[in-house]
Amino acid sequence: MAPLDLPDGVSHLVVLAAHPDDESLGVGGLLARLARRGTPVTVVVATDGEASHPDSPTLTPARLAALRRRELVDAVDVVAPGAVVLFLGLPDGGLRERGGALHRRLCAVLTAVTEDEPGHRERGSVVLCAPWRGDGHRDHRVAGEVAAAVAGEQGARLLEYPIWWWHWGDPSDRTATEDMRALMLTPQERAAKRLALAAHRSQVEPLSPDPRDAATVGPEMLRHADRDIEVFVEAACPSPAQPAPSPAAGPAPGSGHGPGAGSASSESLPAGFFDAFYRGRSDPWGFETRWYEERKRAVTLASLPRQRFRAGLEIGCSTGVLTAELATRCDRVVGVDVAADALAAARERLGDDIELLRLQTPAEWPEGDFDLVVLSEVGYYYGASDLETAISRAVGSLTADGVLVACHWRHPVPEYPLRGDDVHAALAARAELVRLVHHLEEDFVLEVFVRPPARSVAAQAGLA
Template sequence: MVSFDHREPGTSEDAWVAAGVGDRPQPLDLEGVDALVVLAAHPDDESLGAGGLVHRLGARGVPVTVVVATDGEGSHPGSATAPAELRAVRRREVVAAVGELCPTARVVLLGLPDGGLREHRPELDRGLTAALDLTGGERPLLCAPWRGDGHRDHRITGEVAAALAGRRGVRLVEYPLWLWHWGDPSGDAVPWDDLRGLALSAEESAAKGKAVAAHASQVRPLSSEPGDEAVVGPEMLRHAARPVEVLVEARTDGDRAEHVRSHGRSPGRSSGRAPDRSLGRDFFDRFYTGRDDPWGFETRWYEERKRAVLLASLPRPRFRSGLELGCSTGVLTAGLAARCDRVTGVDVAEAPIAAARRRLGPDTELLRLDTPHDWPDGAFDLVVLSEVLYYYGREDLDRTLDRVLGSLTEDGVVVACHWRHDVPEYPLGGDEVAERVRARPELGVVAHHEEEDFVLDVLARRPVASVARATGLA
């Protein structure tokens, strides 16, 4: 996630206007849209990010449904106001706000934990799917928070919406909110080519302004006490009040929808990019821009537990030489270093490599390489492929596995661990890459661990011996 503080002034609206936010985006095409479903991570997202869109289509008689994932009870963590009280306030506010935008809109409150959407993806997916099923439209438009917005709940809601859009062939647009606060208008993180603008009439702007004001607990202080400050500051309000509502519509969405309509979707496969094209270095450079720990390696129990499972699955107490592909900021690398005489970490982007150097010091070899075209020298009796293989297209994946086996010693061990949920941007899904690793005839499975969230395989050159047999216990 992007590191930012909502209490800071942030990027000024004047800077965005000077960069052309009002006139650079191509117009948003709403021709033929016969239903609208707007997903909000928290009450007020729908008004700040898509209020004009809701009013426009609602006024045309298009059925509108607003799905609110959480009640936003965590908006004031330092306040004396009880979360239950804030939850009730924010529920009332969002109903009133949507009423200002479109009196006939259906509001669906899922009541999932604020800040905990990653752990409640299935419930979010079911709620959003049910709302989409009830629209009855043949050409619905799904509108969700932008996945690059820098807020964890916004990313999760965007990912769930993108996965649903991919498997159902539904058009998706995304609305940035916090991008306008932390973003640099001249930086690479702004998806200028994918921005779409909806020029608002005076009536639409007025309705949006009333809707935003209805979220009083967010746009005004709860009280004069510390911790009760307004969450949405003056510049954020200026961003929301601009005469053009700006959304993101990725250029690949139409191709993705057409592919799903024509070919369907197989289990464990991502619904995003073509599986024959790897993600390039520019993707990761953009991903790490302004983000110290974008995967949450240092903060999420999920990541800590997964590392512990992986390290506990290693079949030997020590290894001579380890290779970690996609080492990122070096959190797992540090755990591997404790089990190896030497470790080499490889990543395609410079920012995570720099962070790993600060974490691990000069004793660990860290290389920025564009694999599989580039490859580290040497032989390795441990190769760890954790959350990395689905970034490759199929040809590069097979070549990567060839190079892994070319570097693997006769007693070498390969560990592959991958996220199983869909991520539309990735060329492949976790289940598919796991199957392709297990299908290599040179390798046999020492251990296989599978959960809803990730799959982990420990493999070795054939013939394979269990830990008990290898140590003389069986």
């Protein structure tokens, strides 16, 4: 990579962290360097990271949030003594819904640090660091999008730092790496960064021996952060005259509004995310071992309104566990996934009787008509625009008597562009579909849609 150009004329460094510890993982060395130069530093923390241990038997989310705030202050004191720290207290995993609030607060910070009583500071002399828009983590992406918009409006220089990208990124992908720059760290800067990371004890050490309290920042991530370089992405910011779509706050999930509300700029998870997720893991979701998954499959199969189907299409077939059971109800089944390792496992499970295709939906889509289309735990991987395209292509694949089944996890997952409720709200909004089955639990929602008019199973059998 080309070296990062970091001139002496930086008048203020503002670091935006989506969660406490992002600032140490991504920019601890840069913080140490500019603080040593005497550059004023402000660290803005969007969320308190209270969702890092959602099932912890040791700490409630409120206690964990308070602990992580104290840890961040200690960490920043190591690398940038005297820095101003601002906690915004936005919900962990919910930055997309609070994008408007984040934009307003970050604008206020940049306005304050760029104001100069005698005159006007040179454009670009304020450096804003934020999580990279292409990081593959929802909160990070939204934080990066907001930072890019604010930097464009305020004339700040934007440097983005990847964190999750290192888990799934392909360094040979020039479209991702051409804007990356390397900051070589001195031994003193590395040592300061190491101490800052150690201050985040709730993340780098277990909270207790209970597996639910395991460290969230493991040895592999710590080894990466301990390298002698930090990597930044310096790409164009939106023009103030033509701002990027605002990730302003949208309606709550399940409110009946489509997922595009307030999230038009969201992007689908890249194919590399799934390749990395499946690599070396034969059953990453626990399809074969978890009673939860076994029961959910049983509910899905029981919800099918016909005993037999001529042709079934499963988008996101993964390792083929549900595909195998769909095959018992269909004369022909086509399974589609983007991850090569997942399809290899599915092929080993299903043999050659099931057609398996490696496609990156919705841009790529299988040909043919199907009287059963299944979207199970796949819709929330799409960005808002791609989801609408996927639904359109799924409906276009349905025969006149076709059935579309959708089933999705309802709890928020920070890495995913959408929630399960967003996906089902988008399906319910389509005029071409009528809901025949609605099964709602705290954990998942399962719905069956058909073309209008809908007739119940009893009506089809002449019982009602």
